[in-house]
Amino acid sequence: MSVQDRRARERQQRERLIVATARELAEAEGWDAVTTRRLAEAIEYSQPVLYSHFSGKDAIVRAVALEGFTQLAATLRDARHVARSPRPALLALARAYLEFAHTRPALYNAMFTLAELPFAQPDTPAPLHQAFAELRQALAPFAPPRNVDTLAEVVWSALHGLATLSRSHRLRPDHAEQRLALLVRTATTSERRSS
Amino acid sequence: MSVQDRRARERQQRERLIVATARELAEAEGWDAVTTRRLAEAIEYSQPVLYSHFSGKDAIVRAVALEGFTQLAATLRDARHVARSPRPALLALARAYLEFAHTRPALYNAMFTLAELPFAQPDTPAPLHQAFAELRQALAPFAPPRNVDTLAEVVWSALHGLATLSRSHRLRPDHAEQRLALLVRTATTSERRSS
DNA sequence: CCAAGAAATCTAGCAGTGCTAGATAATCTA
DNA sequence: TAGATTATCTAGCACTGCTAGATTTCTTGG
Numbered sequence: 164m165s166v167q168d169r170r171a172r173e174r175q176q177r178e179r180l181i182v183a184t185a186r187e188l189a190e191a192e193g194w195d196a197v198t199t200r201r202l203a204e205a206i207e208y209s210q211p212v213l214y215s216h217f218s219g220k221d222a223i224v225r226a227v228a229l230e231g232f233t234q235l236a237a238t239l240r241d242a243r244h245v246a247r248s249p250r251p252a253l254l255a256l257a258r259a260y261l262e263f264a265h266t267r268p269a270l271y272n273a274m275f276t277l278a279e280l281p282f283a284q285p286d287t288p289a290p291l292h293q294a295f296a297e298l299r300q301a302l303a304p305f306a307p308p309r310n311v312d313t314l315a316e317v318v319w320s321a322l323h324g325l326a327t328l329s330r331s332h333r334l335r336p337d338h339a340e341q342r343l344a345l346l347v348r349t350a351t352t353s354e355r356r357s358s
Numbered sequence: 359m360s361v362q363d364r365r366a367r368e369r370q371q372r373e374r375l376i377v378a379t380a381r382e383l384a385e386a387e388g389w390d391a392v393t394t395r396r397l398a399e400a401i402e403y404s405q406p407v408l409y410s411h412f413s414g415k416d417a418i419v420r421a422v423a424l425e426g427f428t429q430l431a432a433t434l435r436d437a438r439h440v441a442r443s444p445r446p447a448l449l450a451l452a453r454a455y456l457e458f459a460h461t462r463p464a465l466y467n468a469m470f471t472l473a474e475l476p477f478a479q480p481d482t483p484a485p486l487h488q489a490f491a492e493l494r495q496a497l498a499p500f501a502p503p504r505n506v507d508t509l510a511e512v513v514w515s516a517l518h519g520l521a522t523l524s525r526s527h528r529l530r531p532d533h534a535e536q537r538l539a540l541l542v543r544t545a546t547t548s549e550r551r552s553s
Numbered sequence: 554c555c556a557a558g559a560a561a562t563c564t565a566g567c568a569g570t571g572c573t574a575g576a577t578a579a580t581c582t583a
Numbered sequence: 584t585a586g587a588t589t590a591t592c593t594a595g596c597a598c599t600g601c602t603a604g605a606t607t608t609c610t611t612g613g
Contacts, residue, residue: 170560199600209563211602220600276471279526291528313536316529317516317544320537323523324515331474333486334511341508342515349512349544365589394571404592406573415571 178216180206182226189227189269194277221278228278231270232290238263239297249304254347256301257322261343264326275323295319305351318350373411375401377421384422384464389472416473423473426465427485433458434492444499449542451496452517456538459521470518490514500546513545 184205188197199220203210217223242259246252264271274280280291299315306314325342328334334342379400383392394415398405412418437454441447459466469475475486494510501509520537523529529537 198598200598210600211564212562214601215561275522275526280528310536310540312530313533313540316523316533317520317537317540320519320523320529321512321516322519324517324519325512327470327522328511328515328518331470333475334515335507338508338511341505342512345505345508345512352547393569395569405571406593407591409572410590 174216177206177208177212181213181216181223182230185223186227186230186270186273189273190267194224194269194272224273225278225280227270228273228280229288229290231267231274232280232288232294234270235260235263235274236290236294236297239294239301243297243301249301250347250351253301253305253351254343256298257318257343257347260298260322261326261339264330268330271326275327302350314350318346321346321350369411372401372403372407376408376411376418377425380418381422381425381465381468384468385462389419389464389467419468420473420475422465423468423475424483424485426462426469427475427483427489429465430455430458430469431485431489431492434489434496438492438496444496445542445546448496448500448546449538451493452513452538452542455493455517456521456534459525463525466521470522497545509545513541516541516545 181202185197185202188202188205197220199210199213202223203213206212213220213223217226238259239256242255243252246255280288295315298319299311302315302318303311325334325339325346329336329339376397380392380397383397383400392415394405394408397418398408401407408415408418412421433454434451437450438447441450475483490510493514494506497510497513498506520529520534520541524531524534
């Protein structure tokens, strides 16, 4: 059985190579540059090899997106943990979110517009749930327990909207900090836990 | 000179036909179905005719998007005017925005993810400015004059985020009303004009 | 160590895409 | 009505995602 083990290991490694290469190519030249031919050439295999790992190009994008959610979750966790009190923690998390979207636009795009990954559903992949959980945690001190999820969804929507709209040049570029401050202020003052 | 006038008129009419057909095809079967061939066939002309009106497919999508912003602005204005006091007006506007995005997903997609239309810039097309102005008006009673634009940008981001995330099944489907209520509540209570 | 079987990989091609050069048809002017 | 201008189409290019069938590589029993 050792032969099959080795083969499985090599397959897995090559699969990781495909996903990593797709991500790098997208981050370097945009998703338009990620064609099956270019991707195959970059990993030094022929096109059909891609289809022995993934059902199609969509599935590759989805894999990149999933990887992105793992990274985003880690980024948010780190940001949340540097601050000690709840409000600075939320501010740091929000800032980290927007910076993630801004510095890795291709990856963010895969996560939110290219790939179709169900979220609020039973079969939600773990990384997605985890990223949302970070936001939820950061907001818990500011909402009555029953409403934390709703607040998290709204704040997440706001962050996502800020990220995408500012990316498409639809928000004033020099007011990012004001928007962030306003968002955190409203999210933390309107729904006090004690209410 | 009457001949040229008639020709210009016919050209303009055909251009409108192209844009309308593109929109209808997209709303009926999604943007993937809007290929230059199918579009040409639908307007009963050959492909190159499209390129005598538009520089490429992108420009057609952009025209559809622009038309969409005109409609959105009108929808928001109507919603805002049915209510008499500021808060119900904002609630109605927000609801109308989300309903617009929900009932016309292809059009909304063209407006916000497919087409590249600069916004917060000197050469922003009028319909875009107008749609934003409606939101601005609805929020004016709830923010100090200096911050209206910032508040409008954040609320718009939240609405856009709610629209796109719920469309990709990343928000709990049965909590749309709670999210809307929470958004309006926070937007209207945190930044009182008198502050 | 070698031949047969199995597994992995590649070559070549399909149907579709956006877009365009050059030929053809329709229209207007004199 | 002939010539010039304008409008339109046919045919094709280079690209896309994807796949059937040939080919090579590896594994294993004798």
